[in-house]
Amino acid sequence: MSGPVEDKEPIARFFLKKKDLDRTNPANPVIKPEGFLPHPSKSNPLMGEASVFRVEGMTEEEIQLQGNRVADEREKNYCDKILEKGEAYNTSKRCFQFRGIGLCQAIDIRIAGLDVVPDEPPPRHAKILGWIPFTGNSRKEIESGHLRQAMVLVSKFKFIPAKT
Amino acid sequence: MSKTLRYLAIPAFFSAPSYVTASSQTDFELADVKTLFAETESLGANIVREFVNTFLDCREENWDGCGALPVSEASYFRAKGFLEKCIEKYPAPMFGVTPGGSLTFDWFVNPSRRLIVSIDEDAQVAYSSMFGSSSVHHGAVTYLDEVPSIIWAHLGALYPR
Numbered sequence: 001m002s003g004p005v006e007d008k009e010p011i012a013r014f015f016l017k018k019k020d021l022d023r024t025n026p027a028n029p030v031i032k033p034e035g036f037l038p039h040p041s042k043s044n045p046l047m048g049e050a051s052v053f054r055v056e057g058m059t060e061e062e063i064q065l066q067g068n069r070v071a072d073e074r075e076k077n078y079c080d081k082i083l084e085k086g087e088a089y090n091t092s093k094r095c096f097q098f099r100g101i102g103l104c105q106a107i108d109i110r111i112a113g114l115d116v117v118p119d120e121p122p123p124r125h126a127k128i129l130g131w132i133p134f135t136g137n138s139r140k141e142i143e144s145g146h147l148r149q150a151m152v153l154v155s156k157f158k159f160i161p162a163k164t
Numbered sequence: 165m166s167k168t169l170r171y172l173a174i175p176a177f178f179s180a181p182s183y184v185t186a187s188s189q190t191d192f193e194l195a196d197v198k199t200l201f202a203e204t205e206s207l208g209a210n211i212v213r214e215f216v217n218t219f220l221d222c223r224e225e226n227w228d229g230c231g232a233l234p235v236s237e238a239s240y241f242r243a244k245g246f247l248e249k250c251i252e253k254y255p256a257p258m259f260g261v262t263p264g265g266s267l268t269f270d271w272f273v274n275p276s277r278r279l280i281v282s283i284d285e286d287a288q289v290a291y292s293s294m295f296g297s298s299s300v301h302h303g304a305v306t307y308l309d310e311v312p313s314i315i316w317a318h319l320g321a322l323y324p325r
Contacts, residue, residue, distance in 0.1 A: 017228065019218060022258045022272070033280060033292075034260035034268050039230050078229040096229055140282070140304035143264060144290035147280050148302035151292050155275040 001054050001124050005116045007107035011126065012055045013157065014067040016074055016096040021159075031102055031159055033150035038131040048131035048146070052116060054124045055103075063101060064163050066124075071098040101160040108156035114149060128153070211256040215247060218259040219267065233265035239284040243267040246283055249311050254319050257281075266290070271322055279318045283307065293318045 005011070013036065015021055020035035038048025053070075055063050074096040082089045109116045114130035132145035219240045225233060247269060250257070257269035266284040276297055282290040289312070292302040305312040 019221065019260055022270075024258075030258065030272055030275075032258065032260050032270060034262055034270075037262050039232075039263055074229045078226070081226060095227075138286075138288060138304060139264070140286050140288035140290040143262060143266065143282055144292055144302040144304050146262075147268075147282060147290060147292035148300055151278065151280060151294050152297070152300060155294070155297070 001056065002118050002120050005054060005106045005118060005126060007105065007110065009054055009056045009106045011104055011106050011109065011116055012053045012063055012067075013050075013102040014053070014070045015099045015102065016071045018097075018099065021099060029100070029159055029161070031154050031157055033147060033154045036128075036150040036153055037146050038128070040134060046133050046135045047129070048134060049119075049127040049129055050131075051119075052126050052128055054118070054126050060160070064098075067098040067101055067162060071096050098162045100162045102154075102157035103160055104156045104158065109153065112149065112152045112156060114153060211251065212244075212247075215244070215259050215267075218261060219243075222261040222265075227261070228263060230263070232261075232263040235261055235265050235267055236285060239265065239267055242285060243269075243283045246281070246289070246307065246311065250315075250319070254323055271319060273322055277322060279315075279322055281315060289315075291315060291318070293322075295321060 015031070015035060017035070020032055022030040022032060024030075036050055038050050041047045041049045053063075053066060055066070058066070075094055078095055079089045106116050109128055114128050116126050116128050119125050119127040131149060132142055134142060136142075137145075219235050221227060222232070222235045223237075223240075225231075227234065247257075250269070254271065257271045260268040260270060260280075262268060262282055264284070266282040268280055268282045271279045276294055279293040280291065287306055287308070288304040289307045290302070290304050291314070292300070294300045301318070303314070305314055
C-alpha cells in the first residue's frame with residue numbers, strides 16, 4: 001500500500017506503553033495526547049512526525065497481530081540499544097507491550113489540521129505530518145502547539161483494547 | 165566525570181539543558197527513590213505515587229524507544245511544586261511525559277474538554293485546553309512560584325463550582 005492515503009482509509013496507532021492510556025475507568029480507557037506527540041523526522045529534524053499504520057482491508061485480528069509485531073520490534077530495538085551501551089537488559093520485564101489500538105479515518109487526521117502520508121517500509125507504515133516545526137519559537141511555545149494538535153487529534157480516535 | 169547527552173545534531177527543542185548530564189540521571193540512587201516515595205504520603209499517596217512512578221519510568225533517555233529525552237530531577241521537583249498547588253483546589257490530573265522530557269498534567273473531563281499542562285526546567289510552562297471542538301487554546305506562560313492565572317482560569321472553566 002504505497003499509494004496516497006485516501007480520506008476514508010482507516011488508520012491505526014498502536015499503544016505500546018502503559019502511560020499512553022489512563023485506565024482509571026477500565027471499561028473506557030482514555031487515550032493521552034502525549035502518546036501522539038511528534039518526534040523529529042530523520043530526514044528533516046526540524047519537522048515532526050508520528051508513526052501510524054494503514055489498515056484498510058485488514059480484519060481486527062490481523063490488526064491486533066500487527067500491533068503485537070510492532071511491540072516486539074520496538075522491544076528488540078530497545079534491548080539492542082541497552083546492550084550497545086553495555087548495560088544489562090532485564091528479560092523478565094518488557095518495556096513495550098501491545099496495549100491497544102487507536103483507530104480513525106485519514107480524514108479525521110486532516111480535519112485536525114494534520115496530514116497522513118505513506119512511509120514504507122515496513123509495509124503499511126505511514127506517518128502523521130503537519131506538526132508545528134521544531135524551530136522559530138520558544139521550546140514551550142512549540143510544545144504547547146504540539147499539545148494542541150495532539151489533543152485535537154486524539155479526540156478523533158476510537159480505542160480498541162489489545163486482546164490477550 | 166559527567167557525560168553530555170547525545171542530542172547535538174537535533175533541534176534545540178530536543179536538546180537537554182547543558183547542566184543535565186547522563187551521569188546525573190544514572191546517579192539517581194535508590195535512597196533518593198525511597199525519599200520520593202516517602203514524600204507521597206504528604207500529598208495523597210495514590211495520586212502522587214502515580215506521579216512519582218511516571219517520573220521514575222522516564223528518567224532514562226530513550227524511555228519510549230524512539231529517542232525521547234529523560235525527565236530530569238529538577239523537572240520532577242518543579243512539577244511536584246506545581247501539582248501540590250493545583251490539587252489543593254482541583255481534582256488530581258492524569259500524568260504523562262513528552263518526548264522532550266517534560267512532565268504533563270492532564271485534567272480530563274471528556275475527549276473534548278480537557279486541559280494539559282507541560283512542565284520541566286524551563287521558566288515557562290506549556291498548556292493546551294479544549295472546551296469543545298471549536299474552542300481550543302494553547303500557549304506558554306512563565307511559572308515561578310505562583311500558578312499562572314490563565315491556568316487557574318482554565319481549571320475553573322473545566323470544573324465550575
